[in-house]
Amino acid sequence: MAERLDAPWMHRPDMARLVGALGAGNARFVGGAVRDTLLGLPVKDIDMATVLKPQEVIARLDAAGIRNVPTGLAHGTITAVLPGGPVEITTLRHDVSTDGRRATIAFADDWRDDAARRDFTINALYADPASGEIFDWFGGREDLERRRVRFIGDARQRIREDHLRILRYFRFQARFGSQPADDEAENSCAELAPMLKGLSRERIGMETMNLLGLPDPAPTVRRMAEVGVLAVVLPEADPDALPALVETERVQGVPPDALRRLAALLPAQISIAEQVAARFRLSAAQKKRLAAAAARDGEPGDARVLAYRLGRDGSLDRLLLAGADVSPLHGWDIPAFPLKGGRIVARGVGAGPEVARILRRVEDRWVAEGFPDQSRVDALLDAELEGRMA
Template identity: 75%
Template sequence: MTERLSAPWMEREDLRALIAALGAGNARYVGGAVRDTLLGIEVKDVDIATPLLPDQVVTRLNATQIRSVPTGIEHGTVTALLAEGPVEITTLRHDVSTDGRRATVAFASEWQDDAARRDFTINALYADPASGEIFDWFGGRDDLTARRLRFIGDARQRIREDHLRILRYFRFQARFGSQLADPEAEAACAELAATLKGLSRERVGMEMMNLLGLPDPAPTVARMAELGVLAVVLPEADVAALARLIAEEHRQAAKPDALRRLAALLPAEVPLAEGVASRFRLSGAQKKRLAMAAGRSAVPGDSRALAYRLGREAALDRLLLTGAETAALTDWQIPTFPLKGGEIVARGVSAGPQVARILQAVEARWVAEGFPDQSRVATLLDTELKAQA
């Protein structure tokens, strides 16, 4: 009996209109949407493969007033801007040449040619929008059932075509695979690990952050270390520290956070953390946060005082990384210091450095006392003014 794909997202009116615009037989759902539906996972992105050329896709969408943008038209991709989210439409392709970093592709007319150039069997599943019929040329459905991650064809050849597939293998293994990894795939990743040095740092950083953001990447990251892959992309890594952090996140019901987990992998050294942030091409805000996490001490101190000084996110990073409790921050809003310099001047202190010193002294005592109300702040100010009289 032929298995058919069925899911609520397939009933979207905007998708139905898009499929109709492309024409009968000219569209199949592909990749993640098919895979995740079969696994019972929420589908976030819908991709469509088509034998139509990009200009034909654009012409048909324009004719039905469906807006589109040529997001990767040189590679055959047009993005349709639909009411319930964008959908990428990509012309069937086959590889002409590859160098491990980029591929030269030609448009194809056969669905199986397009499937053959994909990385893993579980990502080469197609479904007909009208009938739901699933097309599977490489055993991806059986692999999905077995939670087995396999490259399509020869693993070494697929990695030589695109070196980033090494990191993608481990990310997909952490997300979909069982603990019994494919020996051929692991051997190929270990043998060709050095090829990762030829990739852009941004691509490597993005893939590593995607991996670290999964529910529990610790066993997979440890396996990357055993196979010599992690040493190529993150030689500073301490995989045991990552496992400890994830255990702490689970204990305290903290959400997975890729940047915090990257901080766990690194020694608590600010210059090193800043260097890794630059190497992975992280944003300025991410670099600052990683450096703040690296500035942690074994005993972070009072959690609310820490959050007041560093901000909630940075405080949570330090607390979880050191195994300290975060419960005091639950539903707690960081207060605003209820004293301004003008109030000190009104008490007879000349504007200038003295006002700043008094403000800092009163604020320090206010924090130490657990953020008391404004009446207590007034008392603290009286005490400080008397001490400096």
């Protein structure tokens, strides 16, 4: 593993301008950008830590003409809006008090103190923007090499500071970890799992969905069940149902989908799906889709008919959960039914329920025939109206 950090994103002109505005030695890259660069992974979010206080950061960015937003001023975070993407700049901090849900912080001027308050060793890596020198006080680079997810210091203490770190641990284990897992980390999560009940449902739902959206969360979800964590956050879940879906997605080239994986974990009962959606504070659209997936019963039937009735996402859910072929949907656009009630009224049918019944019957035949063109729809309407006159 490289001793110094070097990546194209570090050499962007807008990044150089930002670093220059903050001043030599005042800021370092930290966290995911450093970790993922060392692993050769794409970098999505760039964070910096700085010895400068928030108001000083704002003043320097303003002086350099760099647009900035105080996205987390109370916690010392300013976002620099750059052409190449935003960069979050946070003043060094240490915790004054924590209660497992939130922390009271104070600004600090010691890099190691800032690193010590972070969760995992692999997230406490800092790099100098100019030299690429890496600062690692807790063995994060070695843990990256060994694919080991390990809490900084005492794992139980880290979890007591923020109970959500239990779920974060399993998400990071699914993404970066290998087996065997770190005993202290896993045992601490198992022991303190009941603390998760004190967190907001929304935070638990968000972290769970982040885990389920990873390429293959199935082994980690199974381990969460074995150590008693899954029963706290999702007692309805059956971890044995997830591997088959993950494999079906992989074989058929369908990207991972957290909501579909959640549906796989849950029993095929609409009421349970709706309860979980409410508990996780999912959106109305997500709740509707989860309920539709829970309504599955037997074989899903024709893929295109399913897509027309449920939409693309809903049909993919039903098909993949059943292990069925989704290739009929590749490159196929769901058609719009080319008949409106006004045309039926124009043919002499009085406006009202009868128009809706004719529309539905013609539509059902149109779907059954594989969505033929307008001329066939006209013929179907003619036949329906002739039958009505007979």
